[in-house]
Structures are given as C-alpha cells and as structure tokens.
Amino acid sequence: MPLPDIAELPQITARARRHAERFALPLRDQNWRGSLGEMAGTGTGSSLEFQDHRVYVPGDDPRHINWAAYARTGDYSIKLYRKEVRPSVDLLFDVSESMFEDSAKRIRVMELLLFSLCSAERAGASVRLFLLKGSQWKAIPDAISFAYDWVRLAESFDRTEASAPPDCLDALPLRVGSLRVLISDLLFPGSPESVLRNLTRQSGRSIILAPFAQDEVAPPWRGPCELIDTEAATIHVHRIDDKLLARYTAAYRAHFDLWKAATVRAGIPMARIASELDFATTVQNDAIPRKALVFL
Numbered sequence: 001m002p003l004p005d006i007a008e009l010p011q012i013t014a015r016a017r018r019h020a021e022r023f024a025l026p027l028r029d030q031n032w033r034g035s036l037g038e039m040a041g042t043g044t045g046s047s048l049e050f051q052d053h054r055v056y057v058p059g060d061d062p063r064h065i066n067w068a069a070y071a072r073t074g075d076y077s078i079k080l081y082r083k084e085v086r087p088s089v090d091l092l093f094d095v096s097e098s099m100f101e102d103s104a105k106r107i108r109v110m111e112l113l114l115f116s117l118c119s120a121e122r123a124g125a126s127v128r129l130f131l132l133k134g135s136q137w138k139a140i141p142d143a144i145s146f147a148y149d150w151v152r153l154a155e156s157f158d159r160t161e162a163s164a165p166p167d168c169l170d171a172l173p174l175r176v177g178s179l180r181v182l183i184s185d186l187l188f189p190g191s192p193e194s195v196l197r198n199l200t201r202q203s204g205r206s207i208i209l210a211p212f213a214q215d216e217v218a219p220p221w222r223g224p225c226e227l228i229d230t231e232a233a234t235i236h237v238h239r240i241d242d243k244l245l246a247r248y249t250a251a252y253r254a255h256f257d258l259w260k261a262a263t264v265r266a267g268i269p270m271a272r273i274a275s276e277l278d279f280a281t282t283v284q285n286d287a288i289p290r291k292a293l294v295f296l
Contacts, residue, residue: 006148016114019279023293025119027087088175089120091129094184095154102213104275109211111279112183130172133157134164163188169198180206192262207292208270
C-alpha cells in the first residue's frame with residue numbers, strides 16, 4: 001500500500017493544524033451527552049446557557065433561585081442551565097488501496113484525516129479512530145493517533161477483493177449520539193443505504209468527506225493501457241476508445257449522483273474534496289456550502 005512515509009506526517013500534521021484554525025467539524029450543531037466538556041448537552045448543569053425554570057425543592061443550590069420571579073409571585077423557583085459535555089467523534093477512515101494510489105490524492109487523504117483529528121482535538125472532543133478495509137477493521141486508541149503507529153496497522157490489513165465495500169460498519173462499537181466522520185473515496189459498488197444506515201444508528205449524526213483525483217473524473221486514457229487493480233495488485237491490458245471512456249464517465253457520474261441523492265434523503269452532509277486544489281479552496285467550494293464543515 002502506497003501510504004505516505006511516516007517521516008512526511010509531521011509536516012502534513014502542521015498544515016492540518018493550520019487548517020483547523022479556520023475550519024471545523026460541525027460539532028456545535030448537536031446537543032451532546034457524556035462527560036463534562038465545552039459543548040452544550042441534553043442534561044442540566046452549571047454552564048452559562050439558560051435552559052428552563054422549575055419549582056425549588058430542598059437540596060437545590062440556592063444560588064440558582066430566581067429572585068426576580070420570587071418577587072413577582074412569592075414562589076421559589078430555580079433556573080436550569082444546559083449541561084456542558086464533551087463531544088464524541090468516531091472517525092471512520094477507509095484505508096483501501098484506491099485511497100492512496102494517486103500521489104496528490106494520497107496527500108489530500110492524509111490532510112483530511114489529520115485535519116479531522118486536529119479539529120476534534122481543538123474542540124476537546126473524545127475521539128476514536130477506526131481503520132476500515134472491506135470486512136476488516138481496527139480501532140486505534142486516541143493516544144497513538146498522532147504518533148502515526150496506525151500507518152503500520154493499516155499496512156497489516158489483508159488484501160481485499162476489488163472495490164470491496166466497507167461491510168464491517170455494523171460491527172463497529174460506535175458511541176451513542178457521536179458524530180461519525182467517514183473519510184472514503186466511496187469507490188465501491190452497491191447501494192449507499194446500508195452504509196448510511198450504519199452511520200446514523202444509535203442516534204448518531206454523520207458527515208462524509210470524499211477525496212477524489214481529477215484523473216478519476218476525466219481519465220487521460222487512450223489506446224492500449226495497462227490498468228492496475230489497486231486492491232488486488234493485478235494488471236489488465238485494455239484498449240481504451242472513446243466509447244469505452246464514455247461508458248466509464250457515465251458510470252462514474254451516476255455512481256456519485258446516487259450517493260448525493262441518498263445522503264440528501266438521509267440528512268447526511270457529503271462533500272467531495274478535490275486533490276489538486278489547495279485545501280482551503282476545495283473546502284470552501286464544497287464542504288462549507290454542504291455544511292460538512294464550518295468556518296470558525
């Protein structure tokens with residue numbers, strides 16, 4: 001697998017941290033449950049965001065008595081504030097060979113992964129990283145995410161069949177109500193519904209960041225070509241004419257039209273992230289308008 005050399009990753013991480021100062025995962029659009037942190041939750045607590053009133057009962061904190069209401073009614077009531085909690089991010093990272101074959105796409109894939117980790121880190125989120133490849137998956141503890149040990153784990157996966165879908169999603173221990181960030185080029189056949197259904201199970205909210213290379217959209221293939229099956233590491237010789245290229249282009253377009261329609265129905269923002277543009281430009285072109293990412 002042509003993963004980046006580990007020595008390259010600190011430089012990519014530095015760029016990702018700069019990107020995370022301008023853009024962010026959409027964490028503030030959701031109420032959270034869990035341990036104390038910085039985001040608004042569904043319980044009540046002592047943050048500064050007012051939520052509601054209720055009747056005062058012995059044992060309540062007298063600092064929360066609403067004295068203005070008592071002056072009007074003569075009844076004690078207390079102010080309830082929304083509890084501050086730590087958001088949960090489950091990061092699902094497709095490590096299929098097609099994600100890394102093109103050099104520009106490989107770098108963009110890494111930027112998306114490291115940006116997502118940096119953005120979650122800035123938000124004080126609890127992050128779990130899952131590596132996905134066909135029916136195989138591995139969970140990466142948060143402590144080693146930035147230590148890059150996961151690269152060696154990704155290389156240890158067995159080869160899969162060509163374009164194997166990530167049919168391991170139903171086995172992942174996703175947390176209730178977490179934000180699920182799927183980073184995948186989506187270059188596998190079949191209906192998107194099963195993937196989307198798993199992304200939203202257990203009250204989860206999801207976004208999809210789908211990197212792509214321009215050569216996938218408009219391949220420069222003409223005449224006799226050696227086509228490499230990146231998943232199976234096999235070479236096939238084909239003669240590419242205009243008719244065959246038109247069939248490929250139509251199938252590619254139809255595939256992503258299907259994903260776009262399915263994600264709209266599911267209420268899951270999906271952004272296609274170009275590899276050849278600079279990060280800020282492609283994010284502002286697609287991810288921001290689709291609310292897959294937000295400005296800080």
